[in-house]
Amino acid sequence: MSSGDTMTFARFMELCLYDPEEGYYRRGARVFGPRGDFYTSPYTHPLFAQVLGDALAGYLSGLDADRPLDLIELGSGEGILGKGVLGRLENQHPGIFARVRYRGVEFGDAGLPERIHGVVFSNELFDALPVHRVRVSQSGLKEIFVRLGEPIAEVEGELSDPRIPEYMRLGFPRWREGCVYEANLRMVEILEDLDRRFQRGFVLTLDYGFEAAEYEAMDRREGTLLCYHRHRVHSDPYVNLGRQDLTSHVNFRVFRKTAARLGWTNEPLRSQRRFLMKWGLADRLLEEENRGILRAERVEDRLGIKALLAPGGISDTLKAQVQAVRLPTAGGSFGAGRI
Numbered sequence: 001m002s003s004g005d006t007m008t009f010a011r012f013m014e015l016c017l018y019d020p021e022e023g024y025y026r027r028g029a030r031v032f033g034p035r036g037d038f039y040t041s042p043y044t045h046p047l048f049a050q051v052l053g054d055a056l057a058g059y060l061s062g063l064d065a066d067r068p069l070d071l072i073e074l075g076s077g078e079g080i081l082g083k084g085v086l087g088r089l090e091n092q093h094p095g096i097f098a099r100v101r102y103r104g105v106e107f108g109d110a111g112l113p114e115r116i117h118g119v120v121f122s123n124e125l126f127d128a129l130p131v132h133r134v135r136v137s138q139s140g141l142k143e144i145f146v147r148l149g150e151p152i153a154e155v156e157g158e159l160s161d162p163r164i165p166e167y168m169r170l171g172f173p174r175w176r177e178g179c180v181y182e183a184n185l186r187m188v189e190i191l192e193d194l195d196r197r198f199q200r201g202f203v204l205t206l207d208y209g210f211e212a213a214e215y216e217a218m219d220r221r222e223g224t225l226l227c228y229h230r231h232r233v234h235s236d237p238y239v240n241l242g243r244q245d246l247t248s249h250v251n252f253r254v255f256r257k258t259a260a261r262l263g264w265t266n267e268p269l270r271s272q273r274r275f276l277m278k279w280g281l282a283d284r285l286l287e288e289e290n291r292g293i294l295r296a297e298r299v300e301d302r303l304g305i306k307a308l309l310a311p312g313g314i315s316d317t318l319k320a321q322v323q324a325v326r327l328p329t330a331g332g333s334f335g336a337g338r339i
């Protein structure tokens with residue numbers, strides 16, 4: 001790359017996050033937790049992985065009893081969530097645990113099996129994918145490109161990919177002139193790739209994201225792109241190159257419509273908080289308190305729990321989407337039971 005080179009924002013974001021040597025997620029530097037740049041839910045409190053483990057057991061128990069079960073985590077990061085989930089399955093759902101083949105898949109791994117019978121889950125994968133940025137102008141849709149140099153500059157031009165107009169129509173039924181929107185084509189590619197591999201099962205996705213109405217109410221004219229550096233949030237992707245996280249909200253309308261096009265069945269989109277409550281977070285909390293495990297006086301414990309439970313906290317902005325792939329549905333539910 002040299003000064004004057006021009007590229008799509010998606011390519012720029014991919015280099016910043018996933019360049020094998022200099023990319024934020026691939027340099028081997030600490031990313032998560034107090035000494036990193038941000039927290040994800042598994043780092044807030046162990047209860048998160050435990051409740052997710054119960055939910056996954058519920059969905060896995062609805063699948064063919066006589067076959068091994070794939071449990072695939074996309075974007076497994078440091079592996080803390082997978083470890084917590086497997087621990088919960090082993091302790092509380094040993095029958096399921098004995099049949100499960102877990103795989104954590106990271107960027108660049110060729111780790112996805114050819115055939116999937118089971119559950120594919122992810123936490124904050126899709127918001128970490130490279131996105132194209134599109135401005136709605138008087139003369140139509142214009143893509144934002146990045147020109148390297150001192151300083152790095154944005155230039156607008158014609159759309160770089162024929163799939164972008166369709167993505168925009170699908171994702172933003174009432175877009176606003178002058179505003180910037182993200183097109184996450186990689187997200188669509190991942191769902192299509194999963195579809196080719198799935199025999200039967202579920203996709204469980206936890207991520208920051210919006211539905212159409214939230215994009216319409218949004219007051220950010222420059223879109224949902226955010227940068228995280230040492231627990232500070234800002235919106236300048238052209239500083240701290242390879243040293244800060246870049247994310248954009250998942251467009252759950254596109255996510256759900258793509259799934260429907262593939263013949264999958266969408267459960268209602270929920271906030272992560274409601275999803276965790278549905279799968280027993282409140283009961284688990286009480287249990288821990290009664291057993292004296294939850295040290296309520298400890299600040300970290302209280303803050304962690306608050307992050308998972310507080311209305312208006314991260315657990316409300318985060319969403320949970322479950323999709324059934326090649327499964328008969330019974331009265332709108334997939335037969336996944338609380339077990």
Ligand SMILES: C[S@@+](CC[C@H](N)C(=O)[O-])C[C@H]1O[C@@H](n2cnc3c(N)ncnc32)[C@H](O)[C@@H]1O
Pocket residue numbers: 025032040041042074075076077078081105106107108122123124125128129
């Ligand atoms: C925000 S982190 C979340 C990590 C972890 N799930 C958690 O909750 O802490 C996003 C992760 O997705 C990974 N990732 C990005 N693109 C990927 C891809 N195409 N396939 C698998 N993992 C990917 C990144 O390397 C990174 O570890």
